[in-house]
Every structure is written in structure tokens, then in C-alpha cells.
Amino acid sequence: MAKIAYILLCHKDPAGIIAQANRLTAAGDCLSIHFDARASAADYRQIFEALKDNPAVVFARRRQKCGWGEWSLVEATLEALKAAVGAFPRATHFYMLSGDCMPIKSAEYAWAFVEREDVDYIESFDFFRSDWIRTGIREERLIYRHFFNERSQKKWFYRSLAWQQRLGLKRKVPADLAMQIGSQWWCLRRRSVESLLDFIARRRDVLRFFRRSWIPDETFFQTLIRHLVPDSEIRSRTLTFLIFTDYGMPVSFHNDHYALLLGQDYLFARKISPDALSLKQRLGELYTRRGQRFQISDEGRNLFRFVTGRGRIGRRYAPRFWENDASLGRERLLLMVTCRKWHVAKRLSARIRNVTGLHCVDYLFNEDQTALPDLGGIQTTLEKRTRHRRALVRMLYDYWQTDRMLFCIDPASVELMQDFYKDKAEVRLLEIECAFSDQDLIGHARRTGLAGHATAPEVMDQLLQTIRYDLAFESEQIRECDFPGYTRMSERQSEAANARALADFLDIPLGQALNIVSTSHLFTD
Structure with a gap:
């Protein structure tokens, strides 16, 4: 029978994290927590004291100071993953979560879902040919070295990039890797995780490459799993339901989205609004419920495009060049x-x-x-x-x-x-x-x-x-x-x-x- 070890990356809301941990472990699963080292020490102590006696909860041995788009997010994930592999030998699957995620199916449903096929669930599309990246730099993420954070050190980030371009300091992608990109919210089988950890222990050159890439949490696991696991054993999708706006920002879900979320063909959803207290309570109760049936309609993204598209359809105020004198x-x-x-x-x-x-x-x-x-x-x-x-x-x-x-x-x-x-x-x-x-x-x-x-x-x-x-x-x-x-x-x-x-x-x-x-x-x- 499937047993899921959740890898939880979080940096706030200690009460919510404690509730999430108790909920997931009460259903029979286990949890490995990485709490951002930049966050409040008092918040971390509160989480640790509340969960230290729970045998189904483990904490990452080393806490990283995480920054959006940085290698630190991958390092934090690896720390939590290593802790989970060592602490939970009966775990069959490892599922990546954030503190903003909530289950939209019961544990019973989730176990049956991951047992249905002997595969890994991770988005992985060709980095250079796909249109997965909607805005911002593309191949520059990989072929140049990134020492500064684009969000907090924007001037130095682009200055460093310009200098490298001017001096021709491109670097090569590891020759044996076909670079992939996709969502960082994955669910991997135990043998895939063990193969990945063994690979990076041997290939320090790969770690060095990704350490200086930009937003590596969207490329590191996606590339290595595709490298280590046969294509027939990979489903290029995430099991976490999320929607992005035209501007690349994640959509938040609110109290009136409960029925919509339950109908989607996913196990979790993010981001749940911090103010959606009723939604959080209902989804929390759902996870431990037995015998719950779900009707999957999977219309969420179409609905979002329809509702947000009203009134935003472009207008044009001049004739096209081919319509002149037409x-x-x-x-x-x-x-x-x-x-x-x-x-x-x-x-x-x-x-x-x-x-x-x-x-x-x-x-x-x-x-x-x-x-x-x-x-x-x-x-x-x-x-x-x-x-x-x-x-x-x-x-x-x-x-x-x-x-x-x-x-x-x-x-x-x-x-x-x-x-x-x-x-x-x-x-x-x-x-x-x-x-x-x-x-x-x-x-x-x-x-x-x-x-x-x-x-x-x-x-x-x-x-x-x-x-x-x-x-x-x-x-x-x-x-x-x-x-x-x-x-x-x-x-x-x-x-x-x-x-x-x-x-x-x-x-x-x-x-x-x-x-x-x-x-x-x-x-x-």
C-alpha cells in the first residue's frame, strides 16, 4: 500500500504548518519539514516543540536561507528529501508541498491515485524548444552564471548578466543532460529519489552547474529525473492544481472555490489564500475522511480563462497594413x-x-x-x-x-x-x-x-x-x-x-x- 512522505518547504504561519502536519500524519502519511532559516526563530521553535514528539514528522538537518529563484530552494528541498528518505523507510512516494498548499482529495483517494500507475509525476518539457517560460530571460538562465538575486538585487543581477554577455562568458550545459523545465511541485517514487541522490553524490559537476543557474527549482529535478528514469515511467504533469495569470503570478483560491477545487484532477492545490479560513477548515477535514467520492470535471483552467478574459479582449484602432485600400x-x-x-x-x-x-x-x-x-x-x-x-x-x-x-x-x-x-x-x-x-x-x-x-x-x-x-x-x-x-x-x-x-x-x-x-x-x- 502507498505511503506518502510529504516534503514541506515553508517560511511562515507556524499554526498552519502544525495543523497541516497533524492532519497529514493523522491519515497515515509522514512529513519532512524545511523551515526557512531567514524566518522567525520563535516561529521555528513553536513548530519544533509542537511536532518533535510526532514520529511521523522529521525536520531537515540543515536549514537554508532561501531566496526566490536561487539555488537555496533546491538545497532546502534536498535537505528535507534526505531527511525523509532516512527517517521513513516505508515511504513509497515523496510529494513536494509548500506552506500554501492544501489537499483537495482525501488521503484514501491520494493513495489509490499514486498506486494506479508505477510512474513519477513531474512536469518536464524541453527547456530550449518549449514555450513553458512566458516572461523574462530564457536560455540566459542556464548559459550564464548568476551570483545575484533578480528580485532583491535587480541592478547587480542585470549588470552581471550584461558583463558576461559583453565578454562572451557563456558556459556549456553538461553534455549528457537534456535540459528540462517544469513546475517544482512533483511526486516521485522512492527508487527515483534514491537514484537522484546517488547521482548527485557522484556528479559534483552537475551540482556546480545548477548552483549558478537562475530559478533552478524549475530545472534541476525536472532534468535529472528525465535523465535517470525511462520516459515510459514519467507523467509530465503535476498533481498540484495551480493557475498562473498572464503576468506569471499564481492565482489564490478563496472560500467559494471549495466545490471547484474538489472537481479538479489533482491531489493538492496552491495557493490557498491566508484569509480563506473556511476553505482551509473544509479541505483539512476532507483529507482524513473515509469513503469520500469525487466527481472529476477538470474545468478549472478553462473557467479561469473565461472569467478573467471578459473585458480584456484586445481592440485595435488602425487598419492592418494588408487592409489599406481594401x-x-x-x-x-x-x-x-x-x-x-x-x-x-x-x-x-x-x-x-x-x-x-x-x-x-x-x-x-x-x-x-x-x-x-x-x-x-x-x-x-x-x-x-x-x-x-x-x-x-x-x-x-x-x-x-x-x-x-x-x-x-x-x-x-x-x-x-x-x-x-x-x-x-x-x-x-x-x-x-x-x-x-x-x-x-x-x-x-x-x-x-x-x-x-x-x-x-x-x-x-x-x-x-x-x-x-x-x-x-x-x-x-x-x-x-x-x-x-x-x-x-x-x-x-x-x-x-x-x-x-x-x-x-x-x-x-x-x-x-x-x-x-x-x-x-x-x-x-
Whole structure:
């Protein structure tokens, strides 16, 4: 049976560390603690006195003064790891934690999870080819020597780097190592840890190399485990759920994230906000619970991108260079139909095509599978279509030899609508308002990856409120643009009212418009 030895690096909150230690060891696991030597001596004494008689707790023999991005973090981890290997001979796995981590599954679930496959869990991606590093220096982390801390000694850090670059003082990566990078929150099997400790005892050159690299806790273990363990025995992922913002900062979780966290396919989460006392209490009680079942939905990161992305979608205020003099033409009429329920807009588009013979295209800039003629490759991807939007539409006019065309567009694509309205052509917009039941919104959330079939009801309730508000916001945003030639159809309106709106939009007789909208299943889901 699995027995996990947790490697805990911490520097504050002695009461929280004591509670964490008691909780983890009460479930049957063990813990090795490294408490930062820079932190309060009184705090360390409080932790030591409270836990010294617990046989499942051990302390690192030497405490390091830790600095973010420095080798000291790796050294502290190694000290705690060595203490755990020696003190807990029955430990089968070693799991790296910080003081900001909390379990989001029970111990029972965690043991079954690590026993499921005989593998190590550690993120490890090619250092030079992957895009794991989002901001800051990249290969400079390795090929130059770092003597100063970028956060506390910024001037000297970059001055030293500039001097080495000017003097050509690059150094070589150890020839037998393929440098890797990934999260520092890993879970390793005992034999992998023992192989690693034996390797670094023999290879002092490797230690010297990493000692002067920058942020080695993201490269040291990742590189050596990939070097020592067969690829088939490594899962390149962390078992700790964490999210980073666009600026590379970790997201904190709060009291109302309990249901969300339990649904993620991870064993722990960080960072838990220091003020999330209720969340900490509930997660603490969860770890020792027996018979707890979990529904894994794993939508957390998609949800974060969705919620934080609202209102942060970029705008542009000048034409792209390829769009200069790329007008559709003053003599042409462009008709846009926007509706969140794509199938409703497609049905209307098909009816318009059949009744009037107008050339209609379904969701030209939103759906990969939209049927289009061969236009020399510009139509092949959504990225190309959007980048060359006016050129694409102009080519469609020319291909069909027409001056009137209609396409469907998603309500979120307001920037595209605004761009076409700036053209010299006559542009009109028809918005179709639909009613959305909770089941409609749940289906939308699942299709877009915001939720899964196992998403907790509490999470789904909060998500539905957000989506419903988002839909209302999109419609309001379109109206606030005050587009000329804007008309509106609605599921709540009579067929006569919708026919008048469509007749104005298409500039066709009312009887013909009524024939189009009278289809019985236009708004049917």
C-alpha cells in the first residue's frame, strides 16, 4: 500500500504548518519539514516543540536561507528529501508541498491515485524548444552564471548578466543532460529519489552547474529525473492544481472555490489564500475522511480563462497594413446576422438562401467547418480568415459575381462588426434574440470546455449566472455601438414583428419575409 512522505518547504504561519502536519500524519502519511532559516526563530521553535514528539514528522538537518529563484530552494528541498528518505523507510512516494498548499482529495483517494500507475509525476518539457517560460530571460538562465538575486538585487543581477554577455562568458550545459523545465511541485517514487541522490553524490559537476543557474527549482529535478528514469515511467504533469495569470503570478483560491477545487484532477492545490479560513477548515477535514467520492470535471483552467478574459479582449484602432485600400466597394451591400444560438442563425440563413437566392455563409469567422470555395488558401483557417477579413469577403463577392452577400457572426465578435462598419460598403446587422434555459447554458458550457459532465452543482450554478450575464452583456454591447441599419428579431416577438424586421434588413417584400420566418422550427432547440 502507498505511503506518502510529504516534503514541506515553508517560511511562515507556524499554526498552519502544525495543523497541516497533524492532519497529514493523522491519515497515515509522514512529513519532512524545511523551515526557512531567514524566518522567525520563535516561529521555528513553536513548530519544533509542537511536532518533535510526532514520529511521523522529521525536520531537515540543515536549514537554508532561501531566496526566490536561487539555488537555496533546491538545497532546502534536498535537505528535507534526505531527511525523509532516512527517517521513513516505508515511504513509497515523496510529494513536494509548500506552506500554501492544501489537499483537495482525501488521503484514501491520494493513495489509490499514486498506486494506479508505477510512474513519477513531474512536469518536464524541453527547456530550449518549449514555450513553458512566458516572461523574462530564457536560455540566459542556464548559459550564464548568476551570483545575484533578480528580485532583491535587480541592478547587480542585470549588470552581471550584461558583463558576461559583453565578454562572451557563456558556459556549456553538461553534455549528457537534456535540459528540462517544469513546475517544482512533483511526486516521485522512492527508487527515483534514491537514484537522484546517488547521482548527485557522484556528479559534483552537475551540482556546480545548477548552483549558478537562475530559478533552478524549475530545472534541476525536472532534468535529472528525465535523465535517470525511462520516459515510459514519467507523467509530465503535476498533481498540484495551480493557475498562473498572464503576468506569471499564481492565482489564490478563496472560500467559494471549495466545490471547484474538489472537481479538479489533482491531489493538492496552491495557493490557498491566508484569509480563506473556511476553505482551509473544509479541505483539512476532507483529507482524513473515509469513503469520500469525487466527481472529476477538470474545468478549472478553462473557467479561469473565461472569467478573467471578459473585458480584456484586445481592440485595435488602425487598419492592418494588408487592409489599406481594401474596401469592399461603395456599391456593395454586406448583411451580417448575429445570434448566440448558431443553429437558429443557420436555419434563417438557409431559408433566406432558398427563398431569395442570396449568397449566405454560416459563421465565416467563427467556425472552421464553414463551407467555402477555394480562394487560394486564404479560407483554410480561422486565423487567416480573420487576419485578412476584408480581402476574404471581397474575394467572395468576386467569386460569386454579386454585390449582395450575407454571413453569420457570433455576438462576441463585436470588433469584427465594427471593422466592417468602417468600410465604404453599405453594412447592415440583424441580431436574433433567443431565450436560454438552464439546459441551454449547461450545453454551451460543456461544448466550450467551461464545464464537464461531472462539474459540481454549486460550480455549475455560479457558472450559469456568469454565462447568462455574459450573453446579456454581448447584446447590450452591440446595441451601444449604435450601428446604422441595425434591426432585431426575437423569439419572444410575433411572426409578423419578426417579418417586418427581416423585410427591412433584406429590403424584400413583407410577404416574402413572412414566408421565411414562418418556418415552425426556426427557434427550436
